[in-house]
Amino acid sequence: MQQPVAGDRSTAIPSLYPSQASLTPGSHCTPRISEDPEWSLATVPHLTELCLQHIADNFEKNPILDCLLPEHQKKVLDRLSTSLPLAVTANLVSDEDYWKRCCTERWQVCDVASYGDSWKRMFFERHLENILKRFIPNTTDPNQVLELIPLCKDYVRKLEVDQFLPPVQVDQKEERDDPSDTESDLGFNEVSVHHYDLGGLVTALSHLEELHLTYGVKDCGMNFEWKLFNFTHQDCCNLAAAVKMCHNMKVFKLTQSKVDDDKTKLLVRNLLDHPCLVELNLSHNLIRDKGAQAVGKLINRSRLETLDLCNNQIHHLGAQALARALAENSTLTSLNLRLNYVEDKGGQAIGCALLTNTTLKSIHLGSNNLSEPTAILFSQVLVQNTTLISINFSCNHLGLDGGKQLLEGLADNKVLTEFDLRMTEVGQETEYLIHQIVWANREAARLRSLQPPTTKPL
Known part of the structure; x- marks a missing residue:
């Protein structure tokens, strides 16, 4: 057997890199970096990015934000999950882009x-x-x-x-009695x-x-x-x-x-002299004359500008109460009484109030069983009132003579820009002539709005 020669390092020291032939199945050899053809230095994230991602991933436990630079804050916010507890994000995150993501991921329609x-x-x-x-x-x-x-x-x-x-809740007595649909509809077995x-x-x-x-x-x-x-x-x-x-x-x-009369009166008592209320909408309820009388008191003990009582059960007594308040009021600009039962007694009372009122701009009296007497009184309103810009009489029975009276009253009116007379039986010719006057008023108002405001000389 040949002895190794003294000083021969190649035979005395094992090779640092074993040859491919010397690798046995199951043995492990880590390839050098240069052996990965897809590796690039650009794939290694910066330490800053790793830190920011860590902050975003652990924001719930450790919400770090204010101490970051503005550009770093933005990157963290862009990576935050929208499912984080509100207790964490509500008073800490003010970024609108984050809350936009929260909204759009939750609701399909978002009208900001x-x-x-x-x-x-x-x-x-x-x-x-x-x-x-x-x-x-x-x-x-x-x-x-x-x-x-x-x-x-x-x-x-x-x-x-x-x-x-x-x-x-289950009312066992009701189940035993098995009430009919009619009884249930009438509320005889109403459960509180x-x-x-x-x-x-x-x-x-x-x-x-x-x-x-x-x-x-x-x-x-x-x-x-x-x-x-x-x-x-x-x-x-x-x-x-x-x-x-x-x-x-x-x-x-x-x-x-x-909402009926009793509930209306209860609500009104708590709204009297309210410091900020400017719009009240009690439409599509069961308010009758007593409730309307209560609202009449509210009109002059508040700062109301818009009142909507559409689709209730107000008759002429309630309308008269509202008219009395309207005659003294100086804040209300819009009143909607559509789909009630004020009839001519109520309509005439409101018309009389508008002979002196100087603030109301819009009134809706559609579908109130009004007829010629109300039209005659409103023809006087059109002559004297210089504030009203919108009147709606649709779905009433004003008739041909009522239409002619309104046309005469509108002849010298320069402020009314909306006048709805659909299905009022005033006749096509009268309705056309009224429409022409109203259109001219609207066009004149538009031209005035385009003119620059005049300034008084010093």
């Missing part, structure tokens, strides 16, 4: 213009509305609302809740169902300016029952106390909620 062009406001208003629409008294945890208040109170300006679910009390929420939302409510259930289908649409006396008491404490509220709408 309806929310003051603020995506954050849109998110919190709609999120709160969805919770209220699905809240079931005695079943849903109240903390769902209470815990959200400190997170959203600075951003909510308007609430539109078109559904209030009643509590889940109170809805979510908005009091604590509304008073805590210090920036709330608009409240739009409908007490009912949407998409109930075959489960329809009249008690699902019952705005109870207790509901009204709770709501009245809430709106009284909502000092910044400018718009209050309570529609399609079976």
Whole structure:
């Protein structure tokens, strides 16, 4: 056997890189970097990027944002998940792009213009509305609302809740008696169902300016029952106390909620002398003369500019009460009494009020069983009143003579720009001539609006 020669390092020291022939199955050899044809230095992230991604991934446990540079903040916000708890993001994240992602990922239709062009406001208003629409008294945890208040109170300006679910309850006596549909429809076996009390929420939302409510259930289908649409006396008491404490509220709408005279009077008592209320909408309810008389008191004990009582059951006594208030009022600019029963006694009373009123700009008396006597009085209004720019008499029975009277009164009127006489039986020729005068007034008003304002010389 040949002995190794002294000093022969090639035979004395094992090779650092074994040859391919010496590799056995199962042995491991790490390839050098230069052996990966796809490897590039550009694929290695910068340490800054790795840190920012780590911050975004762990934002819930460690929400670092304010201490970052502005450009780094933007990168973190772009990577944040929209499913992070609101307790983390509500008062820390103000970036509109982040809240835009939150909105568009949750809702298909997002009209940010309806929310003051603020995506954050849109998110919190709609999120709160969805919770209220699905809240079931005695079943849903109240903390769902209470815990959200400190997170959203600075951003909510308007609430539109078109559904209030009643509590889940089973009246065993009713089931045994098996009442007929007729009895249920008439409310003979009505079960008292109170809805979510908005009091604590509304008073805590210090920036709330608009409240739009409908007490009912949407998409109930075959489960329809009249008690699902019952705005109870207790509901009204709770709501009245809430709106009284909502000092910044400018718009209050309570529609399609079976609000009757007693509930109207209760609401009005709590709205008297309200510091900010400028619009009240109680349309599509059950308000009769007593309720209208209460609203008449409110007109002159508030700053109301818009009043909508469309589709109620107001007759001439209620209209006369509103007319008395209108004769003394100096703030109301729009009154909607469409689809009521004011008839000529009520229509004439309103016309007399408009002979002296100098603030009302728009009045809607469509579908009120009006006829020629009301048209005759309004012909005088068209001569004397220089404030009204819109009148709607549609779907009444003014007749040919009534139309001629209105045409005569409109002859020298230069301010009326809208006059709806559809289905009033005034005759096509009269309606055409009135339309021509109104069109000329509208065109003149448009030209005046294009002229630059004149300044008085010093």
